[in-house]
Structures are given as C-alpha cells and as structure tokens.
Amino acid sequence: MEFTIKVVSPEKLQTGLLVVGVLTGAPLSPSSRAVDEASQGGLSKLVSKGELDDKAGSTVLLHGLAGVAAERVLLVSFGKAGAFGDRPWRDAFAAIGGALAATVAKDAAIVLDETALPSGRDAAWALRQAGRIVADGAYRFESPGAEKKHKKKHGAAKIAFILSNTGEALEEALRQGRAIAEGMALAKDLGNLGANVCTPAYLADIARGLGKQYKFEVDVLERDDMEKLGMGAFLAVAHGARQSPRFIVMHHRGEKPYKGKGGKPKSHPVTLIGKGITFDSGGISLKPGAEMDEMKYDMCGAASVIGVFKTIAAMALPLDVTGIVPATENMPGGNASRPGDVVRSLSGQTIEILNTDAEGRLILCDALTYAERFKPGCVIDIATLTGACVVALGKIPSGLLANDDELAEELTQRGMDAGDRVWRLPLWEEYQDLLKSHFADMANIGGRFGGAITAAAFLSRFAKAYKWAHLDIAGTAWLSGDAKGATGRPLPLLAEFLLARASKGKH
Ligand code: BES
Ligand code: MN
Ligand code: ZN
Numbered sequence: 001m002e003f004t005i006k007v008v009s010p011e012k013l014q015t016g017l018l019v020v021g022v023l024t025g026a027p028l029s030p031s032s033r034a035v036d037e038a039s040q041g042g043l044s045k046l047v048s049k050g051e052l053d054d055k056a057g058s059t060v061l062l063h064g065l066a067g068v069a070a071e072r073v074l075l076v077s078f079g080k081a082g083a084f085g086d087r088p089w090r091d092a093f094a095a096i097g098g099a100l101a102a103t104v105a106k107d108a109a110i111v112l113d114e115t116a117l118p119s120g121r122d123a124a125w126a127l128r129q130a131g132r133i134v135a136d137g138a139y140r141f142e143s144p145g146a147e148k149k150h151k152k153k154h155g156a157a158k159i160a161f162i163l164s165n166t167g168e169a170l171e172e173a174l175r176q177g178r179a180i181a182e183g184m185a186l187a188k189d190l191g192n193l194g195a196n197v198c199t200p201a202y203l204a205d206i207a208r209g210l211g212k213q214y215k216f217e218v219d220v221l222e223r224d225d226m227e228k229l230g231m232g233a234f235l236a237v238a239h240g241a242r243q244s245p246r247f248i249v250m251h252h253r254g255e256k257p258y259k260g261k262g263g264k265p266k267s268h269p270v271t272l273i274g275k276g277i278t279f280d281s282g283g284i285s286l287k288p289g290a291e292m293d294e295m296k297y298d299m300c301g302a303a304s305v306i307g308v309f310k311t312i313a314a315m316a317l318p319l320d321v322t323g324i325v326p327a328t329e330n331m332p333g334g335n336a337s338r339p340g341d342v343v344r345s346l347s348g349q350t351i352e353i354l355n356t357d358a359e360g361r362l363i364l365c366d367a368l369t370y371a372e373r374f375k376p377g378c379v380i381d382i383a384t385l386t387g388a389c390v391v392a393l394g395k396i397p398s399g400l401l402a403n404d405d406e407l408a409e410e411l412t413q414r415g416m417d418a419g420d421r422v423w424r425l426p427l428w429e430e431y432q433d434l435l436k437s438h439f440a441d442m443a444n445i446g447g448r449f450g451g452a453i454t455a456a457a458f459l460s461r462f463a464k465a466y467k468w469a470h471l472d473i474a475g476t477a478w479l480s481g482d483a484k485g486a487t488g489r490p491l492p493l494l495a496e497f498l499l500a501r502a503s504k505g506k507h
Pocket of ligand 2: 280282330356357358359360
C-alpha cells in the first residue's frame with residue numbers, strides 16, 4: 001500500500017474512489033462543498049433525503065457522479081455534529097479502511113478535512129491516526145501451510161490523502177501512521193500464529209532479523225545463560241516445556257550519545273518488557289479445555305514489544321529504547337514445576353509457586369530485575385496477565401497499574417491520543433498482604449479477589465528501582481468470535497507514548 005498527500009481540488013482528481021465525509025446537522029465542509037457543487041448538488045440531495053445514515057462510519061457508494069472526475073464517490077458519515085469527537089472520527093476512518101480494503105478500485109483518495117477534526121486535534125495527529133487505521137484495515141492473516149482464506153485480490157494499492165496544504169511535518173506524520181500499522185501487522189502475525197510455529201526460538205529469530213534489517217542490537221540468552229544468572233523464577237516456568245526458552249534483549253539507540261560525569265555515555269532508556277508465553281496450558285495447574293487454543297495469544301505482550309521495535313526503527317525515532325522479551329511455553333510434563341515448589345528469583349527473593357498457571361508474573365519478575373542493569377528512565381511491562389482484568393474492565397481498555405502517578409497519567413493521555421485506552425487500578429499497600437506465604441518471601445497468587453491487582457502487586461516487588469507501569473492486556477490483545485484474532489494492541493499506545501517522549505526531548 002502506497003500513501004501520498006495531495007493538495008488538489010477533490011472533484012478534479014482522477015481516481016478510482018474518492019472518499020468524502022459528511023457531518024449531519026452541519027454545513028458541508030469546503031472540500032465536500034466543492035464536490036457537491038461540481039455534481040450540481042449530488043451530495044446534498046442524497047444527504048437531505050436521509051440516504052446516508054447519521055451513525056458515524058455509515059457509507060453510501062456512488063458510481064459515475066456527474067461533474068466529478070473520480071470513478072466512484074464514497075460518502076462517509078462522521079455522525080451527528082452534536083456528538084462529534086475522537087470516537088466518531090475514528091469510527092468513520094475504520095469504515096473507510098474497510099471500504100478501501102474491499103474495493104475493486106486500484107487507487108483511492110480520501111479528503112482529510114482539516115476543518116472537520118475533533119477539538120484539540122491537528123492535521124499531523126489526524127494523518128498519523130488515519131494512516132494507521134486505513135493501513136491496518138487492509139491487514140489479513142494467512143496461516144502458513146494452510147489453504148488461503150483470502151483469495152480475492154481486492155483493495156486499493158495507492159491511497160492519497162487530500163489536504164489543503166502539506167509540508168515535511170505532515171509527510172512525517174503519515175509515515176509514522178504507516179510505521180505503526182506495520183508494527184501492528186507484525187504483532188498480529190506473531191499473535192495469530194499457532195504455538196507450533198511461534199516458539200520462543202521463532203520470536204528470537206524475528207527479533208534478530210529485525211535487528212539485522214534495521215541495524216539495532218539484539219542479544220539472546222539461552223537456558224544455560226539464564227541458569228548462570230540465577231533466573232530461578234523464569235526457569236521454573238520453562239522447566240516443563242520441550243521448546244527451549246529464550247530471553248531476548250533489543251536496543252534501539254536513537255539519542256545522540258552525550259557524556260555524563262567521568263566521560264561515560266549516559267542514557268536512561270525507556271524499557272519495555274513483553275510477556276512471551278508462546279502457549280499457556282496452565283502447566284500442572286492445567287487449564288480447562290474450552291478455548292484453550294486462545295492461549296497461543298499469551299505472547300501478545302512480547303509481540304507488541306517486538307512490533308513497536310519495528311515501528312520505531314522504521315521511523316528512526318530519536319529516543320533510546322530497550323526491549324526485553326522473556327519467552328517460554330508453560331506446559332505440564334515430568335520436569336514441570338509443581339504447586340508447592342519454592343524457587344529463588346534473580347532478585348534473590350523467594351517465591352512459593354501455589355499455582356503454575358500464574359506463570360506470567362514468574363517470567364516477568366526476573367525480566368524486571370534484569371532491566372535494572374540498563375538504568376532505565378522508566379520500565380513498562382506489557383502482559384496478558386490475568387483473566388481477572390478481563391472480568392474487571394472488559395475488552396475496552398487495558399488495565400494500568402503503576403508505582404508512579406506521572407507515568408500513569410502520561411500513559412493514560414497517550415492512550416486517548418492513540419485510541420488505545422487504558423484504565424488505572426489501585427496498587428495500594430494493603431494488597432501486598434494477600435501474597436503472604438508460609439514457605440517463601442511470597443506466594444505467586446493472591447486468592448480469589450482482585451486478581452489483576454494482586455498480580456501487579458507481585459510484580460511491584462521487583463520494580464522498586466525505577467518508575468514502573470504495568471499494562472494488563474488480557475482483554476485487549478485479541479478478540480474471540482467472528483472477529484477472532486490478535487488486535488495489535490497496545491502497540492498504538494506504546495508508539496504514541498514513545499513519539500511523545502522523543503519530541504519532548506527535542507524541545
Ligand atoms: N495467560 C493467563 C491470563 C489470561 C487468562 C489471559 C484468560 C486471557 C484470558 C495467565 O497466565 C493466567 O493463567 N492467569 C491466571 C492467574 C490465576 C491462576 C491466579 C488467571 O487469570 O486465571
Ligand atoms: Mn497462566
Ligand atoms: Zn499466561
């Protein structure tokens with residue numbers, strides 16, 4: 001898919017499909033009016049007859065509209081003027097993305113009206129979001145080796161955004177949107193692949209491949225490296241698996257090295273840690289059979305970290321970012337950890353494993369300790385950690401827990417900017433009591449109540465050395481039912497966060 005920005009009169013543009021937006025109850029915007037006038041009221045007649053539903057994202061397709069150079073015109077509703085905001089704007093672009101992915105037209109142009117943006121949003125924001133949403137709309141997954149599910153070769157390959165002016169900042173915003181969609185496509189692919197293909201070694205190969213392509217550093221630790229380091233919690237999960245574990249570390253060095261005291265280069269990278277359980281059977285505390293296939297998605301945190309590395313590498317983001325992916329299966333077997341086992345984490349703290357299905361926190365805690373060596377500016381872990389988070393928040397926001405209010409606020413804001421929202425849950429001291437163990441410093445589960453919080457309370461014990469936030473993406477990383485598949489979330493949020501951090505550094 002090729003994206004361009006064009007500064008043209010929309011009615012005069014020769015294109016397979018021209019997309020024009022309409023806001024009910026408001027006068028047509030200047031560009032829509034130009035198309036309307038050229039077609040002698042072709043649009044306004046339709047709208048006044050009520051042919052275009054006023055629900056944002058509704059569409060009407062017109063063929064051969066007289067006076068307009070485009071072969072087809074797609075009218076898209078941005079909803080009622082009184083209810084306008086980010087959400088209807090996004091819904092409209094999601095519909096546009098769907099239509100452009102299905103059209104027989106080879107090329108298309110979207111009128112991106114700077115006069116019809118949600119309040120507080122500018123053209124650069126709009127291009128980044130629209131570019132991402134439209135490119136993401138064309139995403140299709142094919143299982144390797146299986147018969148193709150998507151045979152039709154439809155979809156516009158060349159897409160122009162029509163604006164009233166352009167410039168380097170807008171071109172860049174569009175490239176960012178594209179890079180975010182490409183990172184999401186990688187994250188979705190990794191999530192959608194079966195665990196027989198997407199193994200810990202496979203994740204490491206993908207990371208290494210990206211490192212080669214974009215020239216960033218990738219280090220991969222194997223089982224004996226982790227044994228030497230003393231990652232007893234991570235290894236307790238890896239024990240039951242035939243697939244050998246990997247601990248993947250990536251470094252994107254985007255800042256100019258500057259010298260701190262003593263001439264040493266100083267950097268405090270944003271550090272991202274992604275849960276990489278390539279399949280979560282529950283281990284000896286085996287999960288019930290229903291929907292167990294969905295536990296192939298238990299590496300979606302890892303996928304979002306690897307995916308966002310592709311995004312920031314493609315954008316050459318001027319920010320130092322470190323990515324850590326502890327990757328293993330969680331399987332039952334003769335060598336698997338048992339309930340009652342006590343293990344020693346990399347931090348030295350001991351853990352009584354009361355439930356082998358609470359494995360995410362066991363691999364993350366060693367990664368959190370490992371992260372200390374990079375002197376991170378902040379650490380964000382991303383994990384499909386608890387079913388309890390899905391019960392608490394549903395599948396709309398990701399759960400957010402943090403030991404730093406400013407970082408939590410920053411993530412909340414960037415989530416709104418990206419349309420990839422989070423909702424904060426408390427992490428009060430009282431919750432720590434629930435992790436008491438008779439035989440170790442702590443247990444790996446906290447009882448029946450507040451499961452998303454007790455999981456984060458467990459992690460917080462390993463994240464005391466820096467500002468830390470935890471994103472529980474169990475509800476948001478994939479969808480079930482008709483729309484089954486990985487969503488690529490929370491990559492848009494992470495990308496928006498990193499972009500904002502990078503531009504803060506510039507000023
Ligand atoms: N990967 C699961 C969390 C999960 C469950 C994500 C369902 C999405 C849907 C995690 O490893 C897990 O099994 N968590 C347990 C924790 C419990 C044993 C304390 C859970 O949520 O049931
Ligand atoms: Mn589990
Ligand atoms: Zn899990």
